[in-house]
Amino acid sequence: MSVTDLKDRHAAAADTVNNLRHRLKQKRLSLLDTDICEYAKSQGRAPVTFGPTDLVCCRTLQGHTGKVYSLDWTSEKSQIVSASQDGRLIVWNALTRQKIHAIKLPCAWVMTCAFSPTGQSVACGGLDSVCSIFNLNSPTDKDGNLPVSRMLSGHKGYVSSCQYVPDEDTHLITGSGDQTCVLWDITTGLKTSVFGGEFQSGHTADVLSISINGSNSRMFVSGSCDATARLWDTRVASRAVRTFHGHEGDVNAIKFFPDGNRFGTGSDDGTCRLFDIRTGHELQVYYRQHSDNDIPPVTSIAFSVSGRLLFAGYTNGDCYVWDTLLAKVVLDLGSLQDSHEDRISCLGLSADGSALCTGSWDTNLKIWAFGGHRRTT
C-alpha cells in the first residue's frame, strides 16, 4: 500500500472516529437525565452548614524549607510523609508535630510521595524518572541519611504520582510524564504491567495523577494532560476499561469516592467533576464563578469518609469545601484564620477521616479538624 493510500485510509479512519465519538457523546447526553445537585434538591436535602469554628487549623507542621509538593497519611498511625522542593521527605507525627524522619533524597526534584500500607516504608518520585523506596526501619548510613532500599527504574519521563496498592507493601503504581502508568513489584524492582504507552491504547499526554480503588484494588484511575481520566484493570494492561471525557484542561488530581464506584477529578479548567465508573456518566461538575473571571486551576482533591464533602485546593490559595450533594461551596479553608499563605499543592484525609492535612508552596503543612460542638438532640 502506498503512502498516499495510507494517508487516505488515515483520513477516513479519523472521520469514522470523530463520528463515533459524536454519536457516543450524544447517546451519553441522553442518559444524563439529572445530576447529583438536581437530584438532591428534588429529595429536599438540606445543605451542610459550618459554623465559624467548626473546621479549624489544629496544627501547623513547619520544617520544610521549600515548597511542599505532596503528602500522604499512614493507614493506621497518625503519621504523614511530605515531599518538598528542598529535596527532603519528612515523616511527621501529626499529633505532636514531631519529625520522625527527615530523608535527604538522591534527587531533589521530587513530585510525589506515598506511605506503604504498613507504614514501614515510603516511596517518592520526581524528575529523575525513578520511584525510590525507603525502608524506615533501616539503619542510617555514616552521614546519618536513610539509604534507598529499592529504585524502580524504567519510566522514560518524570514520575508525577505514586500510590501503594492497598494492603500490599510489595506493589505500587506510578503515573508518569511518559504517558504511562506502571504497576511495580517492589521486591524485585521490576515492572509487572505497563498501562498505555507507544503500542497500547492509553493516555496521549503526561499522566499527572492516579488513585487506586480502596474497595477493589485491581481497579485504578489516572488523570492526564490529555484532559481525560481513564479507568484501568491491573489484569488488562493493553487498554483502558473506560475513558472519561469532559474536562477542558489537564486533570491534575483524581481520587476515588469512598464507595468505590465513583471518582472525582480536579483540573486546570478550574472544575472538579464526579464520574461513575460503571456507566461512565459525568454526574456532577463543581465550579464556582469568580467575579474577576479568573479561573484558578484545581491542584488537589480529597473526599471526606462519607463522601459528603469534597476538599479542593486551587492555585490561588483557596481550599474549597464542597457539599458534594448540592454542589455548593460551604467553606473556604483559604479564608480562615491560620490558613496557608500560598498555593495549596496537595491535601489528604487521615485514615479515620477525622482530620485533613493540606500542603502548600508556603513550605508548611496544616492539619484541619472539627473544632465545634456537636449538636445534641
Next chain:
Amino acid sequence: MATPTLRSSSVPSLPPPSPKSPPEYPDLYGKRREAARVHMLEREITFLEEELKSVEGLQPASRCCEEIADYVMANSDPLLPSTKKNRRSCRFWKWLCGMPCFNLSWICCCCCCCEGLSLQLKLPRCCCDCKPCSCSCSCLPSINCSLPKWRCCCSCPKSQCCKESCGLGNCCTFPSSCNFGCPTCPSCPSCCSCKCTCTCSCPSCPKVSSCCCCTKSCWRPCCLCC
C-alpha cells in the same frame, strides 16, 4: 593420489562470503509511521463501536445519583456537624484542638472519653514520659499523649532530635526566585544561581521542540543543582 592443484589465476579471489543483515529499509516517506497511525485509529474505532453497544443498556444518571445520595446519608462523617446525642461537651477532646486543655493538662491526663468519637480522642490516665528526644508517651502503646507532652518534651537534645535544623546539614538552599517551570518563549533568560556552586541553564522542553515550554507539563527545572 595427488591432490589436484588449482591453477593460479590472474583474477584476485573473492573474499569468503560473510553473512550480513539486510540494509535497513529507509522509511523515506514515513510509510511505517503512517501505517502505525492507521492501525491505532482502526483499533480506536473497534473500542468506540464496543462502547457504543455497551451504552445501550446503561442505567440513567438519576439511578447513580440516588446511589450516591443513599451512600452519603448512610455513613457518618467526623468532619460534619451532626446531630448525635452526646453525654457531655467534647470540646477539649476534639482532634488536637483543645488549647484550653494545655493549661489544665492534669485534666487532660484523666481518663475521659466521648461516645461516638474517634479512638484517638480518648486520652490515657497517666501522663507521658518525657524521654530525651523520644517525646512519645508510654502510657498506652498505640496512643500518643499530645497535650501533656507539649509541656514536658519541649527540650529534646538538638543533636538527637529531628527538629528543623537537625539533619539538614549544609544542603543547598535555593533562592526564592528558583522555581519550577520554564521561562516564556521564545527567549530564554538566564536563570537564578544556586548557592551551592551550581550553574543554571535554560532547559529544552521535551514537548515543544522549537521553543521553551510555558505550560505546567514541562517539568524541567530552571536550575540544576549539583
